[in-house]
Amino acid sequence: MIGARLPRKEDARLVRGLGRFADDTDRPGQLWMRVIRSTVAHGRVRSIDAPAAIAVFTAKDVPDLRIPVRLKVQGVDLSDFLQPVLATEVRYVGEPVAVVLADDPYAAEDAAEQVSVDIEELEPVVTATKAHAAADFSLGYGDVATAFETAAEIVELDFTIGRHSAVPLEPRGLLAVPDPVTGAVEIFGMTKVPVYNKAVLARMLEIDETLIHGRAMDAGGGFGVRGEFYPEDFLVPWLARKLRRPVKWIEDRAEHLVATNHSRQQRHRICAAFDETGRILGLRDDVMHDNGAYCRTHGIIVPELTLAMLPGPYRVPAYAGHITVALTNKTPCGTYRSPGRFEGTSAREQLLDVAADRLGIDRVELRRRNLLTAAELPHARAMSTLGTDVVLDTADYPGLLAKAVAEADRLGYRSEVDSARAGGRLAGLGVAMFLEKSGLGPQDTADVLVSGTGAVHVHTGGTSLGQGIETAMAQIAADELGVDPEIVHVVNGDTDLQPYGGGSWASRSTVVSGGAVQAAAAAVRERAIEIAARILAVTPDKLECGGGVIRVADSPGAEVSLAEVVRACQPTGDQLRPGEPAGLSARRRFEVEHMTYPYGVHIAVVEVDPGTAGVRVLRYLVAYEVGRAVNPTMVEGQLVGGVAQGVGGALLEEFTYDEAGQPQSVTFMDYRLPTAAEVPHVDVLVTEDAPAPGNPLGVRGAGEGGLSAAGGALAGAVRDALGLDDSVEVLPMTADRVRLLMERDK
Amino acid sequence: MTDMQLISLTVNGDEHTLAVESRRTLVDVLRHDLGYTGTHVGCEHGICGACTVLLDGQPVRACLIFGVQADGCEVRTVEGLADGDELSDLQQAFSRCHALQCGFCTPGFLMLAEAYLAEKDGRPADEAEVREVVAANLCRCTGYQGIVEAVCSVAADRAKASG
Ligand code: FES
Ligand code: FES
Numbered sequence: 001m002i003g004a005r006l007p008r009k010e011d012a013r014l015v016r017g018l019g020r021f022a023d024d025t026d027r028p029g030q031l032w033m034r035v036i037r038s039t040v041a042h043g044r045v046r047s048i049d050a051p052a053a054i055a056v057f058t059a060k061d062v063p064d065l066r067i068p069v070r071l072k073v074q075g076v077d078l079s080d081f082l083q084p085v086l087a088t089e090v091r092y093v094g095e096p097v098a099v100v101l102a103d104d105p106y107a108a109e110d111a112a113e114q115v116s117v118d119i120e121e122l123e124p125v126v127t128a129t130k131a132h133a134a135a136d137f138s139l140g141y142g143d144v145a146t147a148f149e150t151a152a153e154i155v156e157l158d159f160t161i162g163r164h165s166a167v168p169l170e171p172r173g174l175l176a177v178p179d180p181v182t183g184a185v186e187i188f189g190m191t192k193v194p195v196y197n198k199a200v201l202a203r204m205l206e207i208d209e210t211l212i213h214g215r216a217m218d219a220g221g222g223f224g225v226r227g228e229f230y231p232e233d234f235l236v237p238w239l240a241r242k243l244r245r246p247v248k249w250i251e252d253r254a255e256h257l258v259a260t261n262h263s264r265q266q267r268h269r270i271c272a273a274f275d276e277t278g279r280i281l282g283l284r285d286d287v288m289h290d291n292g293a294y295c296r297t298h299g300i301i302v303p304e305l306t307l308a309m310l311p312g313p314y315r316v317p318a319y320a321g322h323i324t325v326a327l328t329n330k331t332p333c334g335t336y337r338s339p340g341r342f343e344g345t346s347a348r349e350q351l352l353d354v355a356a357d358r359l360g361i362d363r364v365e366l367r368r369r370n371l372l373t374a375a376e377l378p379h380a381r382a383m384s385t386l387g388t389d390v391v392l393d394t395a396d397y398p399g400l401l402a403k404a405v406a407e408a409d410r411l412g413y414r415s416e417v418d419s420a421r422a423g424g425r426l427a428g429l430g431v432a433m434f435l436e437k438s439g440l441g442p443q444d445t446a447d448v449l450v451s452g453t454g455a456v457h458v459h460t461g462g463t464s465l466g467q468g469i470e471t472a473m474a475q476i477a478a479d480e481l482g483v484d485p486e487i488v489h490v491v492n493g494d495t496d497l498q499p500y501g502g503g504s505w506a507s508r509s510t511v512v513s514g515g516a517v518q519a520a521a522a523a524v525r526e527r528a529i530e531i532a533a534r535i536l537a538v539t540p541d542k543l544e545c546g547g548g549v550i551r552v553a554d555s556p557g558a559e560v561s562l563a564e565v566v567r568a569c570q571p572t573g574d575q576l577r578p579g580e581p582a583g584l585s586a587r588r589r590f591e592v593e594h595m596t597y598p599y600g601v602h603i604a605v606v607e608v609d610p611g612t613a614g615v616r617v618l619r620y621l622v623a624y625e626v627g628r629a630v631n632p633t634m635v636e637g638q639l640v641g642g643v644a645q646g647v648g649g650a651l652l653e654e655f656t657y658d659e660a661g662q663p664q665s666v667t668f669m670d671y672r673l674p675t676a677a678e679v680p681h682v683d684v685l686v687t688e689d690a691p692a693p694g695n696p697l698g699v700r701g702a703g704e705g706g707l708s709a710a711g712g713a714l715a716g717a718v719r720d721a722l723g724l725d726d727s728v729e730v731l732p733m734t735a736d737r738v739r740l741l742m743e744r745d746k
Numbered sequence: 747m748t749d750m751q752l753i754s755l756t757v758n759g760d761e762h763t764l765a766v767e768s769r770r771t772l773v774d775v776l777r778h779d780l781g782y783t784g785t786h787v788g789c790e791h792g793i794c795g796a797c798t799v800l801l802d803g804q805p806v807r808a809c810l811i812f813g814v815q816a817d818g819c820e821v822r823t824v825e826g827l828a829d830g831d832e833l834s835d836l837q838q839a840f841s842r843c844h845a846l847q848c849g850f851c852t853p854g855f856l857m858l859a860e861a862y863l864a865e866k867d868g869r870p871a872d873e874a875e876v877r878e879v880v881a882a883n884l885c886r887c888t889g890y891q892g893i894v895e896a897v898c899s900v901a902a903d904r905a906k907a908s909g
Contacts, residue, residue, distance in 0.1 A: 007841050007842065008841065008844075010849065011840070011841035011846060011849070012833075012841070014846055014848075014849030014852055015824075015827075015833060015837040015840050015841055015846065015849070015852060015856065016784065016824065016825065016827070016828055016833070016837070017782070017783070017784015017785065017823065017824035017825050017852075017853045018784065018825075019784075019849050019850075021783075021786065021850060023777070023783070023787065024777075024783040026778075105774075106767065106769070106770070166886075167886060168848070168850075168886055169786075169788045169794060169796060169848070169850045169851050169884060169885065169886045169887075170786070170788065170848070170850045171787075171788070218848070218849065218850075219848060220786070220788075220848045220849075220850025220851075221847075221848045221850060221886050221887050223886070252790055253788065253789040253790060253791065253794075465848065466847040466848020466849065466850070466887055467847060467848075468847065633844050634844070636844075637844045637847060637888065637892065638847075640888065640889035640891050640892075641847060641886075641887045641888050641889045642889075643889055644886075644888075644889035644890065645886070667789075667791055667793070668789050668791065668793035668794060668884070669791075669793065673884050673886065675880075675881040675882075675883075675884060675890075676877045676878075676880040676881040676890035676893070676894060677877065677878065677881040679889055679890050679891075681891060682889060682891060706889075
């Protein structure tokens, strides 16, 4: 089953419109919440007034609480910069200052409009500078000063990455249903890290965490932003418990674009020292990170990942990374798919392109010379990130680069550029290599149980954000138990069924939740064999599992079904011995020591329209080492989907603000997601040459690699198309910016 | 609540008569008044296409029209595509071609494609044209590749079937 291109279990309901998304559930008597948000970037709330008939809650009505950081980084204390659940001093347009409630969403919007909020405006900060630092830290190792002193060539550039966000197609939403008798509250729509969020909410509500039940739901995409703890995640259940009525809130797109985490915005001053053969001696990067108004749940993890992952798959003997996390009066930031890596990879790969030209070495050759070889791995870097040491595991970076280049040649990428150029068109090719990280521990838990019909039930700690984890987990359990995946039912993200789940983020679930599912399924198999041995009166070593039965090897007909085994070990069954727990089930935990590091290559061919300065992506190849693919179709799907977001980030998407801090990207007309017209067909080459050593499945996560090097590859291709000496300087490469590049080089 | 209108509409063959506010969008009528939650709301400003339904056979953004405008009309939603347990050719193709991940955009794409294929009336597919049609809706997960492939494959099959 592992490795099979099985159709997804999720599809049957989703293509029928029978998925259960946040807004699909209602409860009788529910109230609808509407958030009243600041319309100014910085100011002090003087007063909030409403007609008497309107139920409005402001900061003075709710507990004075701030949302804690989920991921602590390098011991930095961020407690001064946390977001309150409702503000009295506003710090960005879109910040919640009050909420209203009504029986229906239209009435709630009407009510919100009758509330007048008086805010005394203060001077906004819209540009990140050292003066507004929330944190400031360095990562690195080696003697960088000497590296630069002895260099034959030093290449330095300035590279800026715009403000992007994940923009999942389903906006956020929550429904909280209180139980007035026990004080418990059931929450629909808290998908991503429900167990963690349950604990945060319990602390904020000052109740026991078992009183909170997060229900498993479908989610319309996550990519980092959805499912983190936001002000609404406190307000909705708090109001439900206070008012003793179900409370529902569904975010609209206008809110989403100013309220949900943004990401990416960074400026890099990156610099590398080379010897005369083009070998990297040292690398330096000084980064300014615009984090928006507060430190949200991710704290400063994106800055940390930016620095920790910046050297990528290359041999970098000395490295000094420094980052300033500045607060500005813009929407606060969190992670977005490939956090820190999209940014760092874009800057580093552009640096390598410029360096290759300066050194007179082919771009691919320069990379090849500097890649760590298989013999140099595992490779420990004297840094840590996400609380774990950076130890790159087994890999064949030069091998994959060679394969990718050969594949692009075979598919005619280079000849397409040549013939376009021969026809007088501005075509170019870009190559970028990346290192990803996945499988973040430290642990996850899974339960596997078999019910009376022989059906297998898996309750995992991973959550379903659309990535197909239900199918992947079913494949892993089916493989271990020797049953048809059809009869494996997976529930992800129900906090009662799986109270120890780590959630789905950082490309961890297939690796870590998958490891837990495998271990739990193996324990169930073992127990089933033990019971079957009693029924069949043989020793367990004579038995094998497969096709939903346990049979005596080489003895046709001597078998029992899993269903019979389950019945035999019920409290009323005839095989249960005194003191033994009833039923056929197991809970197992799986721990990992380090993350696993997948890697890949992106190759892109673009054409620049000399008239409009618009960039069109003609060809795109992703080569990716996944260790082992549980379902290759889903791995490819993740990569292709990632490329689309990468095309968006490299060419189209950006949140901009005016000098007063007013957001200028507030609809899908201004924040431009790529459509099928902008996203090319993507060629994919998935390799399984380097199984991950840190987990028994040998898998590496596949959630982010489609995006990581897209900025780098597309920047390289545009640079090549325009024949630039220097870097493209800024992402996204919108037509306005490309025009400036064309003029700059005239 | 003053401005209520009585409307009748047929959804997937079932007739409904109900009172709605004039300003209530068709997608809210379908989802919240009638329970057809398969049609999704992604933007409420006509760009994403997640709310696409067929109104008298034409694909429309159900977030951009009012329920009262659909009075007397025939509406088809994603719930009407399958024949009982039997998925339509297009639904099967979406699953086969990995044309969905989170599935939130899927109902909109299915209805858009359904209308396109009906309009093609069994003529063979042309990938560039399919891509242009698919570009009407947004998907954040799939990179569109599987969607384009699914629509092309059904167009080819239907062309073959109609000889
Ligand atoms: S919800 Fe109607 S087009 Fe987006
Ligand atoms: S599958 Fe998620 S938006 Fe299309």
